[in-house]
Amino acid sequence: MKQKTETIIKPTAMKKIFRILGIALLVAVFGGTIYFLYTKSKKTPDLFETKAPFVSNVIRKTVATGSVVPRQEIEIKPQVSGIIDEIYIRAGEFVTKDQVIAKIKIIPDMVNLNAAESRVKRANINFEDAKTDYERQQKLFDTDVISYEEFKNAKVAYDSAKEELAAAENNLELIKHGVTKKAETATNTLVRSTINGMVLDVPVEVGNSVIQSNTFNEGTSIASIADMQDMIFEGKVDETEVGKIKEGMPIELEIGAIEKEKFQAILEYISPKGVEENGAIQFEIKADVSLKDNQFIRAGYSANASIVLERKDSVLVIPEGMLKFENDSAFVEVLVNETEHLFEKRKVETGISDGINIEVVSGIGKDEKVKGDKIDPKKLKETENNQG
Template sequence: MKKVLKIVLGLVILVVFAGTIVYLYRKSQAKPVIYETTAATVTDIVRKTVATGKVVPRKEIEIKPQVSGIIAELYVEPGEKVKVGDMIAKVRIIPNMISLNEAESRLNRARISLDDARKNYDRQKSLFESRVIAEAELQTYDVALKTARQDVEAAENNLQLIREGITKNAGSASNTIIRSTIAGMVLTVPVEVGNSVIESNTFNDGTTIATVADMGEMIFKGKVDESEVGKLHEGMELILTVGAIDAERFTASLEHISPKGVEENGAIQFEIRAAVSLKENLFIRAGYSANADIVLERRDSVLSVQESLVKYEGDSAWVEVETGPQTFEKRVIKTGLSDGINVEVLEGISKEDKIKIQIAPATAPK
């Protein structure tokens, strides 16, 4: 009996040991991998670059005074529309005391000369009427009197011009009234009534009274990297995304590429300018930030595969095509345009071929 129990116990131990060995062997074996597949598709491939910049008016003018003084009145506010010649502001002149003193002295001298010329004329006229002198001699004194009157008028105008910035014969023309030089919208009025302003002249740019722009003609100004600028040309279409108007897209036509680059953060950037096509129901404010998608190359309705499926060896490109259940072979293909996600396939595969996806294999079920 004891012998039988020993035999049974030995068999049990042997079976458990053998089972453990089989279990560990099976567990150590790699599980079969089932690769998923995909197929080439017909799609549009667009390679583009993005330029960042802003939308600004094509014509934006700074209105500056022609005389120095103090702002006496402002006639416009930002957002108002103006026409050519509309009044922007009025400047009250603070006369230069030296120039004012010289002008007053000149007027006094002119009046003295006029008084002397009048007396001489009256004296000579009496002699002429008494037939003592000839008419030709009287004419000399008549000319001198008229000249003296003209000198007085000129001196008065000069004094009034220094004091008020306008002469009595100027009519509505006055350089103390600042007027708009273009038709458009007032963007900014950086001065207030009472501010001192400096005239625009050869030595000074002058104080800006207001900025006026034609908001009906906008352009996009942006910059592109030197690696992309060689692929651009005038007339290319841009798709603008304005930061403040996310839901809308605007088209623009590239009209200028700067011939000189500027270094920014270690990279050479070239400025571009494009005419924006505005929409009637949308108002674009000056200075909106925008991004422009510039189409460099485009292929419509071409056979393509995902860029991640293509392997490259030297100058060759290939994919793994399924020839049987979970059996694949390398297939050399000829590629074309790529947008970084999909790549155009010129030859080597068709839409019916199943291409191995290596990046996401699915393991077989237990």
């Protein structure tokens, strides 16, 4: 009987132990699950960049787009119509005032030519008649047959006929050749430069027909000439900026075709009237470009002009993106606890801005750190791995 009781007790004790172990395992699994879910749901604190204010120069400026052109560009036009017979220049050459640049061959109008020839014949007939009368009257005057008054009338008629014949012949020469025999150096067939400068363009060639400048036609351009040492910048400024600029302001020019070189200019003209372009009102400006002896700018280069509106040197600045605005006031967040990464909101007084950095007049010190952009944990980890 004693033996039987012992065999019954052992299985019961084992069940109890397994039950306890099962409950303990269940509790451990449940607890681990709760801890895992808690750990996973726990938010990682955000990290932010911090930057300290620094001393720098702040320049507020506006940019105008335009081009650099000669102040004075002259188009040379012929004084007579005809055909280009010779051209003595080419683009890029320097010419002086009154230098001959081209020669024109005149093609006479047949109506005018016929009238001029007829005028010469009539003048010659009148001259021969007056000459005969004058010679006869002179003989009579020499023998005291007629008075001086009668002889004088014959002489005046003779001189007038002689002058009319010369005028008719000159007119015929002008129609045929564009020049008289007495004034070959003053011919209109030779086109001359009116200024000293560089030839920018010669739009005609030998054989081209040209028209003289008159009240009905501006004439054919033989060449364009300009002084390339007297250059100006022509550009346009938006109406939102034109009120901030004034004549005499310094300008810095950047020319796309000339790298790593800047040119200085002085604003000398602001248009009093704006022109609408693409829905915005633009005002024309002009600036005198200062060139050194070894500097050369080709006409028509596109350029950007930076006009300095305001400048402050050696002032405390921060990146403009660090500012926050509320109710027309500017604020920054200053680091107060580096260990816990805590920030304090602080109002600041700002000055001028160049679009990147902004002047801080008061509110923060040079040694304080200001809250910047949020740090991406993935990028931070990649950076640490790369450094490792």
